[in-house]
Amino acid sequence: MADIEVEVLVIGWGKGGKTLAGALGRQGRTIALVEQSESMYGGGCINIACVPTKDLVHSAAERRPGDDPQTWFTDAVAGRDDLTARLRARNHAMLADVDAVTLIDGRARFVGPHEVEVTAGSDLLHIRAGSIVINTGTVPATPAIAGASESARVYDSTTIQHVEPLPERLLIVGGGYVGLEFAGMFAHFGSQVTVVDHGERLMRHEDRDVADTVQALLEESGVEFVLDADVERIEDEPDAATVVVATADDIRRLTVDAVLVATGRKPTTDGLDLEAAGIAVDDRGFVVVDDRLQTSVPGVFAVGDINGGPQFTYISLDDHRIVLDQLAGNGQRSRADRVAVPSTVFLTPPLARVGMNETQARESGRDVLVASKRIADIAAMPRPKIVGDTHGLIKVLVDPHTDLILGATVFSIDAQEVINLLALAMRAGVTATNLRDGIWTHPSSTEALNEVLAGLRPTAVAPSAP
Ligand SMILES: Cc1cc2nc3c(=O)[nH]c(=O)nc-3n(C[C@H](O)[C@H](O)[C@H](O)COP(=O)(O)OP(=O)(O)OC[C@H]3O[C@@H](n4cnc5c(N)ncnc54)[C@H](O)[C@@H]3O)c2cc1C
Numbered sequence: 001m002a003d004i005e006v007e008v009l010v011i012g013w014g015k016g017g018k019t020l021a022g023a024l025g026r027q028g029r030t031i032a033l034v035e036q037s038e039s040m041y042g043g044g045c046i047n048i049a050c051v052p053t054k055d056l057v058h059s060a061a062e063r064r065p066g067d068d069p070q071t072w073f074t075d076a077v078a079g080r081d082d083l084t085a086r087l088r089a090r091n092h093a094m095l096a097d098v099d100a101v102t103l104i105d106g107r108a109r110f111v112g113p114h115e116v117e118v119t120a121g122s123d124l125l126h127i128r129a130g131s132i133v134i135n136t137g138t139v140p141a142t143p144a145i146a147g148a149s150e151s152a153r154v155y156d157s158t159t160i161q162h163v164e165p166l167p168e169r170l171l172i173v174g175g176g177y178v179g180l181e182f183a184g185m186f187a188h189f190g191s192q193v194t195v196v197d198h199g200e201r202l203m204r205h206e207d208r209d210v211a212d213t214v215q216a217l218l219e220e221s222g223v224e225f226v227l228d229a230d231v232e233r234i235e236d237e238p239d240a241a242t243v244v245v246a247t248a249d250d251i252r253r254l255t256v257d258a259v260l261v262a263t264g265r266k267p268t269t270d271g272l273d274l275e276a277a278g279i280a281v282d283d284r285g286f287v288v289v290d291d292r293l294q295t296s297v298p299g300v301f302a303v304g305d306i307n308g309g310p311q312f313t314y315i316s317l318d319d320h321r322i323v324l325d326q327l328a329g330n331g332q333r334s335r336a337d338r339v340a341v342p343s344t345v346f347l348t349p350p351l352a353r354v355g356m357n358e359t360q361a362r363e364s365g366r367d368v369l370v371a372s373k374r375i376a377d378i379a380a381m382p383r384p385k386i387v388g389d390t391h392g393l394i395k396v397l398v399d400p401h402t403d404l405i406l407g408a409t410v411f412s413i414d415a416q417e418v419i420n421l422l423a424l425a426m427r428a429g430v431t432a433t434n435l436r437d438g439i440w441t442h443p444s445s446t447e448a449l450n451e452v453l454a455g456l457r458p459t460a461v462a463p464s465a466p
């Protein structure tokens, strides 16, 4: 028999789940939200992921050559901790203040399709719910590297944020989002960073010229890349770790103070006992959902990273809109409604993209116009010169028949903002001519569009083939 019965149970305090709990609770629906860790109130984004890492990226970029690396890092981590503590408290209060929401500390596992058991220490609680929303996120995936689990010098994206002392030499396994953001960040803090990736080139989902520009930027900050390589072994020495890296040509032994493993993330389903509810998972272990985020069990939904969609906070947020529409709307909203979803890698400056890149546009077989310009060459965009960072480029792809934007890459200061404007233009059908002739504030980054889009030309031979 259940100890508590609610209309909606949310498992995990992710972005989608907490937003849904608040919205339904404010409508007076009875909600329970279960979170396994006090240090994760508010979810991964504010505690260990987006916000703290961008805070550290920002602090690192502010360091000047004369500033002591260790002192700067210690202060930056203290600032990061202060920020996350404030956000955590605020997030807790936001739900605790809603009468219809019951917050439960503990670890949830399914005991039936609509029944969950929560364990907190020696206490057990049974909750029955009409609808259940799984929002348990992902955790770092660890590749099988000999010696990695025994080494005291191996970190993941969470633990490296409190590494002590600042590593003089840091080796990062994986050159994806996490690997590159931390590479830039630690290089700016003063570490000597080496990135090892098993891809033949960096950022294989980006055009070659964009990936090369990113690599050149990071190399300028002192980051070294070992590509087409595999980490074979990590051996702890008394004062360092030796990392054995195999490339096509040789075996290298690199001596470092810390190793960050950033090779992707796996779904948090351990202990959830999805089988007890008959909830299907795919071959990677992610919960299988349909376009309205319903799992194989009617009335059980999965939102955020756990459903195998793109791993971004704003996707988890949009997932909540879909489920909210199922539970309190007309049930029409679905993942198929998503158009022009932008993304940003928070380098300094950031790299952002929406829609197709040049390679994809050309491979689609359609006619394509491209406008591409290095930031340093855009005369009508003085803001990067004012800020003192003229790295990067802007590239926009346009359909010559409709004048509509097919995609854009913005690698520049303010890219995380400019890309949202371009995404909105794509969703709203705003033409390239309209953007080119737009009246924008000055000096701003948006005004780059005046000049860049004046240079549209047909894509010819493949300057940026993969
Ligand atoms: C280092 C890093 C940086 C990132 N930066 C960005 C960024 O800049 N922008 C961006 O959009 N995305 C970023 N991401 C991705 C983003 O963090 C995730 O996509 C986002 O947090 C989605 O989370 P979620 O809603 O799936 O759940 P999460 O926020 O992961 O929350 C899941 C919660 O469930 C809890 N839980 C798990 N199992 C149980 C259980 N059995 N019982 C009870 N509770 C449980 C966990 O403790 C956790 O609090 C980053 C990720 C990482 C790792």
Ligand SMILES: NC(=O)c1ccc[n+]([C@@H]2O[C@H](COP(=O)([O-])OP(=O)(O)OC[C@H]3O[C@@H](n4cnc5c(N)ncnc54)[C@H](O)[C@@H]3O)[C@@H](O)[C@H]2O)c1
Pocket (backbone or CB within 6 Å): 143, 173, 174, 175, 176, 177, 178, 179, 181, 196, 197, 198, 199, 229, 230, 231, 262, 263, 264, 265, 310, 311, 312, 343, 344, 345, 346
């Ligand atoms: N700014 C953001 O929005 C942001 C920031 C961080 C993370 N995230 C999200 O978190 C997810 C996870 O990030 P991530 O960087 O861990 O994964 P990722 O999938 O982005 O990158 C993993 C990288 O590791 C490499 N790799 C895998 N196994 C390897 C091995 N054994 N040896 C060497 N290299 C190996 C891959 O080639 C790839 O380049 C991202 O996909 C993203 O959705 C988003």
